[in-house]
Amino acid sequence: MxxxxxxxxxxxxxxxxxxxxxxxxxxxxxxxCVAVGLIQFLYCALVGTFPYNAFLAGxxxxxxxxxxxxxxxxxxxxxxxxxFGTSSEGAFAEFVLCHIVLHFVVSNFLG
Amino acid sequence: MRLGALLGTLLAFSSxxxxxxxxxxxxxxxxxxxxxxxxxxxHEYSVFLDSLERRGFDxxxxxxxxxxxxxxxxxxxxxxxxxxxxxxxKRLGAALSVQDFIDFVDTxxxxxxxxxxxxxxxxxxxxxxxGVEFDKRGTAVIDHSHYLRTKAPSNHTIVAASRLSNIPxxxxxxxxxxxxxxxxxxGIAHSYDSQIPLLAPLLTGSRSTxxxxxxxxxxxxxxxTQEQLSGRSLGLVSVFQSRSNAxxxxxxxxxxxxxxxxxxEHSANGPFVTDISQWAFQEKAxxxxxxxxxxxxxxxxSSSSSEQPDHYRVANVISYExxxxxxxxxxxxxxxxxxVQFEATMLDPYLRLTLNHTQSADSDxxxxxxxxxxxxxxxxxxxxxxxxxxxxxxxxxxxDTVAIWPLRHDEYPxxxxxxxxxxxxxxxxxxxxxxxxxxxxxxTEPAPKSSKPKSS
Numbered sequence: 001m002x003x004x005x006x007x008x009x010x011x012x013x014x015x016x017x018x019x020x021x022x023x024x025x026x027x028x029x030x031x032x033c034v035a036v037g038l039i040q041f042l043y044c045a046l047v048g049t050f051p052y053n054a055f056l057a058g059x060x061x062x063x064x065x066x067x068x069x070x071x072x073x074x075x076x077x078x079x080x081x082x083x084f085g086t087s088s089e090g091a092f093a094e095f096v097l098c099h100i101v102l103h104f105v106v107s108n109f110l111g
Numbered sequence: 112m113r114l115g116a117l118l119g120t121l122l123a124f125s126s127x128x129x130x131x132x133x134x135x136x137x138x139x140x141x142x143x144x145x146x147x148x149x150x151x152x153x154h155e156y157s158v159f160l161d162s163l164e165r166r167g168f169d170x171x172x173x174x175x176x177x178x179x180x181x182x183x184x185x186x187x188x189x190x191x192x193x194x195x196x197x198x199x200x201k202r203l204g205a206a207l208s209v210q211d212f213i214d215f216v217d218t219x220x221x222x223x224x225x226x227x228x229x230x231x232x233x234x235x236x237x238x239x240x241x242g243v244e245f246d247k248r249g250t251a252v253i254d255h256s257h258y259l260r261t262k263a264p265s266n267h268t269i270v271a272a273s274r275l276s277n278i279p280x281x282x283x284x285x286x287x288x289x290x291x292x293x294x295x296x297x298g299i300a301h302s303y304d305s306q307i308p309l310l311a312p313l314l315t316g317s318r319s320t321x322x323x324x325x326x327x328x329x330x331x332x333x334x335x336t337q338e339q340l341s342g343r344s345l346g347l348v349s350v351f352q353s354r355s356n357a358x359x360x361x362x363x364x365x366x367x368x369x370x371x372x373x374x375x376e377h378s379a380n381g382p383f384v385t386d387i388s389q390w391a392f393q394e395k396a397x398x399x400x401x402x403x404x405x406x407x408x409x410x411x412x413s414s415s416s417s418e419q420p421d422h423y424r425v426a427n428v429i430s431y432e433x434x435x436x437x438x439x440x441x442x443x444x445x446x447x448x449x450x451v452q453f454e455a456t457m458l459d460p461y462l463r464l465t466l467n468h469t470q471s472a473d474s475d476x477x478x479x480x481x482x483x484x485x486x487x488x489x490x491x492x493x494x495x496x497x498x499x500x501x502x503x504x505x506x507x508x509x510x511d512t513v514a515i516w517p518l519r520h521d522e523y524p525x526x527x528x529x530x531x532x533x534x535x536x537x538x539x540x541x542x543x544x545x546x547x548x549x550x551x552x553x554x555t556e557p558a559p560k561s562s563k564p565k566s567s
Contacts, residue, residue, distance in 0.1 A: 021554060022551060025554070026547070029543060029547045033543070036536050036540060036543075037536075039532070040532060040533060043532045050527075050529050050530075051529055054530035055530075057533060057537055058532070058536035061540045062536060065540050069547070096548065099544050103544070110534060111530065
């Protein structure tokens with residue numbers, strides 16, 4: 001137990017120390033996506049699937065945002081720069097474009 | 112609705128205009144009584160025939176062999192009611208066939224058929240058409256415990272019957288309530304087909320009653336008991352009401368109607384014969400639907416009563432009303448019951464609800480039944496019906512074909528309350544995205560600077 005606690009403490013400390021702030025922002029955003037998706041899923045399990053399209057739209061929106069954020073994080077992580085190059089602006093532009101399309105689709109599907 | 116109003120006024124008109132000397136019967140006053148011989152019958156059945164005359168009937172007593180007697184001319188009934196008191200006659204009138212009598216009933220004519228031990232094949236065949244099968248030739252109803260004690264001491268064929276079926280529509284309350292009633296019956300037994308809902312036994316044998324040959328044996332032999340009619344399965348008087356509401360009474364005894372047994376000691380024959388003849392000739396228990404209407408419950412009943420919608424939307428709440436009257440004692444009365452049901456069917460019944468009786472102040476002859484009904488959440492062509500069939504009462508079958516439409520595209524609710532969390536979820540994700548964009552674009556770099564010395 002102390003060993004694993006030690007590992008976890010070291011992980012947290014290293015995360016706080018070495019992760020760039022932009023990636024921390026993305027991580028927060030991803031946690032937020034998981035929370036929103038989980039709440040909708042629990043609501044659906046509790047109340048039933050009646051407006052199923054609305055459920056799919058709301059839940060899918062959270063999932064897709066999570067996926068886009070993960071992609072943005074991979075592309076803009078400095079340690080991956082040898083694979084994707086150094087332009088984080090390009091990655092961010094793709095991210096924004098994908099979101100615009102996503103929210104357009106979701107708002108149509110919401111009913 | 113307009114038709115119903117017309118019918119109502121017509122009824123009021125006819126009941127107001129007709130003098131009271133007219134028959135009390137709803138369907139007509141012409142009675143044909145067929146007897147073996149006219150003169151003898153006028154003496155034998157004087158009480159019964161007089162009571163018919165007194166009740167306003169136009170009674171024609173004819174000999175059964177009279178070949179000028181016909182029931183129809185050019186398809187029209189010549190009589191409204193027929194009493195057959197000639198059981199032994201092999202041919203009736205102008206060679207009337209069984210089909211002639213069935214046509215007579217089909218066109219709304221009522222019949223009273225009395226049999227005796229000497230019953231002709233013709234009348235047996237007639238009775239079988241109505242699910243009544245008279246016992247074999249030569250048999251008679253015998254009861255060694257209950258019989259008319261002042262007469263015929265040896266063979267006990269004048270039975271004192273007392274087991275009446277509880278049909279208040281046919282039998283008057285005093286007769287049903289009388290514990291010591293004795294209805295004297297001398298004649299033949301019949302078996303009734305209990306599978307036929309139109310037929311009901313009215314007077315049946317008691318436990319000691321059986322059908323056998325009075326000449327040969329005092330008691331039933333053990334061999335023949337299998338086939339013998341006895342007890343409750345032995346029908347003495349049965350009532351039949353056709354789908355056209357014509358009524359037929361089968362009595363196994365002509366003597367039931369005779370002066371001798373009506374005037375016998377402690378005899379209940381008089382009230383019993385009056386009850387069954389009143390019932391058979393449509394003088395009582397005639398149920399009629401005056402009007403029915405339905406409309407949206409939200410619409411005011413007065414404004415929408417002029418037109419009846421031919422369609423509703425799914426799950427609409429409608430108001431259904433039906434007015435019922437029952438005829439007895441020479442007048443139309445409100446019909447009060449607690450089992451009038453409404454049905455909405457589309458192949459299967461979707462709804463079956465009991466309607467409540469509401470006081471209608473405007474008329475003392477009509478009872479209004481009302482129900483607020485939520486239609487099924489299902490579109491299609493439905494039949495709204497009140498199908499009221501009770502033993503002894505005229506049957507009522509009112510049907511309306513009504514379409515139930517689905518909602519129009521613009522009649523659905525725009526936003527569903529159940530989906531509010533999903534709406535919120537998707538908008539929260541938009542907000543989160545905008546927040547991320549702001550954090551990304553206005554991200555300042557002191558944090559990386561401060562973190563670099565630590566990591567290095």
